[in-house]
Every structure is written in structure tokens, then in C-alpha cells.
Amino acid sequence: MIPLPRRDFDPSEVAVPWQMLRAAGMHVVFATPDGAAASADDLMLTGEGLDPWGWIPGLKKIRLLGLSLRANADARAAYQKLLAAPEFRAPQSYALMLANGMQGIDGVLFPGGHRARGMREYLESAQVQQLAVAAFAAARPVAAICHGVLVLARSRNPGTGHSVLHGRRTTALTWALEKKAWDATRWFGRFWDPAYYRTYPDGEKQPAGFMSVQAEVTRALARPEDFCDVTDAAPQGFRKRSGLFRDRIDDDRAAWVVRDGNYVSARWPGDVHAFTKAFIAMLTSS
Structure with a gap:
């Protein structure tokens, strides 16, 4: 099962896992708030509107920054196939999936996205959290x-009041990667919408990054060191850290994935192939 928001999910983090899971012989069920088909973040598909002239209708198709930040060709191709998939076009509702419990569900994948207009509803949904x-x-x-x-x-x-991640090791979108994308768009691109890459901007009296994904996830863990970022000793450290490289189906050098028992996590679309391979390995061995 892959729960989705109504709109603005990251296309790479949904379409690539769907395609790889299907290729591994698995059936995917999607869930949305009302059982209606979801839609991806259009900026991540087209790249239009991420450059400083992106607010001008006649110029928005000229893309520089947009081409580097949008989903890559493999992910865009996978998304086009996803749009025609019956399971994507006719998802279940959150409520129905909750009523069925985990009956018939062998695993659950939670994708991301950052555009506030659609993602906040998903991130704050009591029903999605109940599914988790x-x-x-x-x-x-x-x-x-x-x-x-x-x-x-x-x-x-x-029973405990703790997060389901309490006591587990995890990664997530790191503050370093989140800030790089945020800085790029607010200073060199989408200046009229400077919080585009910050789903939850920091408050006036909060330190920088307090509302970042990494900071909030870390606050939910048993120990700060349970948040796992790329280590100095990791091979291909620059490739993994820089945000300039993405993994491919046949090349995991840029990926950073953390597995803890029956739970696997990753940081951003650049990890998606290695991430999905790890999830498939868990599903096939469970």
C-alpha cells in the first residue's frame, strides 16, 4: 500500500517504487483521503516556475534551474505509465484501508513531497498516521x-505515546539537502515564493532549521544519534551528500539508505532506486 496526498506528492518517490514493485511481481494499492486519484507536484514534473522568470507566462518554459531540480527522465517516464495504471486511477480511501486493517497488505510505503499546499494535509492526517x-x-x-x-x-x-520511530534508526530529508534546494530557489529562482522548498518554515524565534524534516524527525527518536546521515567514512561521500547526483537502477553510488529491522528509510528522490530495492528485499524475505 502507498498512501498519497490529494496532490503535490513527489513523482519520483511514487512512480519509481510503483514501477519497480510491479516489475518484482507485486500488486500495489494506493490510498487517498477520499478514494479519488491523486496528482503529483507539477513543478517537479515540468521544472516550469522554478527559475526567476518562471512567473512570466511567455518565459516560464525556458528552464535552467528547473531542469536540474525536476524529476529526471526515468522518473518522468515512470509517472506517465503510472497515470494509466488502474490501481492509481482508482485508489482506496484512507478510511476503507483503516477499516480493513492490514488484511491483505504485506507492506506500506510512505512517499514524500514538499509543496505545502498539498503535503501538509497528508503530513498532518490522523488517518495516515493511524495507517503507520x-x-x-x-x-x-x-x-x-x-x-x-x-x-x-x-x-x-x-500504548507508549512515543513515535513509531522511537528506538529505531532512520534517515530522512536532511537539513543540508533541504537548505540547498531552498537557497537555490529563493535566491536564484522562485523568489516570489521563497518558502516553496520549506513545507514548514521556521518560526520567528526558532533557530535555523528547527522546522526542517531532519530536526523534527530527530526530536521524535529515542536518541539524536539514531538519525543517520552520510558518514565521513562512507564510500562516494561527496556523491551521496552533494545533491548533484541521483542513483539509477544499476548504480547505487549516490544513494543513502538506512535499514533497521523491517523498516527502511531514505532521504530524497536521489535515493529512490536503492530505497525500493531494499523494500523489495524486505517484502520477499518476510
Whole structure:
């Protein structure tokens, strides 16, 4: 099962896992708030509107920054196939999936996205958080990437009051990657919408990055060191850290994935192939 917001999910983090799961012989069920088909963040598909002239209708198709930040060709191709998939066009509702429990569900994948207009509803949804609690309680394999990890950080075990991630190791969108994209768009691109890459901007008296994904996820963990970023000793450290490289189906050098038991997490679309491979490995061995 892949729960989605009504709109503005990251196309790479949904279409690529869907395609890889299908290729592995698995059936994917999507869930949305009302059982209507969801839509991806159009800026991440086209790249239009991310450059400083992107607010001008006649010039928005001229893309420089937009081409580097949007989904890559593989992800865009996967998304076009996803749009025609019956399971995507006719998802289940959150309520129906909750009523069914985890019956027939072998694992749950929580994708991300950052555009506030659509993602906040998803990140703050009590029903999505209940799906996360149910998946962990049933010991199903769980995967989360980017802002999807924030859903888990906010999902509280009713018995303990702790996040379902309390006591686990995880990664998520790091503050370094979030800030790089935010700085690029607010200073060199989408200046009229400077918070585009900050789903939750910091408050006036909060330190920089307090409302970043990494900071909020870390506050939900048992220990700060349970948040796992790329280490100095990691091979291909620059490739993994810089945000300039993405993994491919046949090349995991840029990826950073953290697995803890039946839970796997990743940072951003650049990890999506390695992330999905790890999730498939959990599903096939469980």
C-alpha cells in the first residue's frame, strides 16, 4: 500500500517504487483521503516556475534551474505509465484501508513531497498516521522516504505515546539537502515564493532549521544519534551528500539508505532506486 496526498506528492518517490514493485511481481494499492486519484507536484514534473522568470507566462518554459531540480527522465517516464495504471486511477480511501486493517497488505510505503499546499494535509492526517501505527503494530515491512519519514515521526504508539520511530534508526530529508534546494530557489529562482522548498518554515524565534524534516524527525527518536546521515567514512561521500547526483537502477553510488529491522528509510528522490530495492528485499524475505 502507498498512501498519497490529494496532490503535490513527489513523482519520483511514487512512480519509481510503483514501477519497480510491479516489475518484482507485486500488486500495489494506493490510498487517498477520499478514494479519488491523486496528482503529483507539477513543478517537479515540468521544472516550469522554478527559475526567476518562471512567473512570466511567455518565459516560464525556458528552464535552467528547473531542469536540474525536476524529476529526471526515468522518473518522468515512470509517472506517465503510472497515470494509466488502474490501481492509481482508482485508489482506496484512507478510511476503507483503516477499516480493513492490514488484511491483505504485506507492506506500506510512505512517499514524500514538499509543496505545502498539498503535503501538509497528508503530513498532518490522523488517518495516515493511524495507517503507520497499524503497519508497525502488525510487524509489516515499512518504507519511508523524504517527508514520508515525517509521517512516521508524528505517528504515536497509543500504548507508549512515543513515535513509531522511537528506538529505531532512520534517515530522512536532511537539513543540508533541504537548505540547498531552498537557497537555490529563493535566491536564484522562485523568489516570489521563497518558502516553496520549506513545507514548514521556521518560526520567528526558532533557530535555523528547527522546522526542517531532519530536526523534527530527530526530536521524535529515542536518541539524536539514531538519525543517520552520510558518514565521513562512507564510500562516494561527496556523491551521496552533494545533491548533484541521483542513483539509477544499476548504480547505487549516490544513494543513502538506512535499514533497521523491517523498516527502511531514505532521504530524497536521489535515493529512490536503492530505497525500493531494499523494500523489495524486505517484502520477499518476510
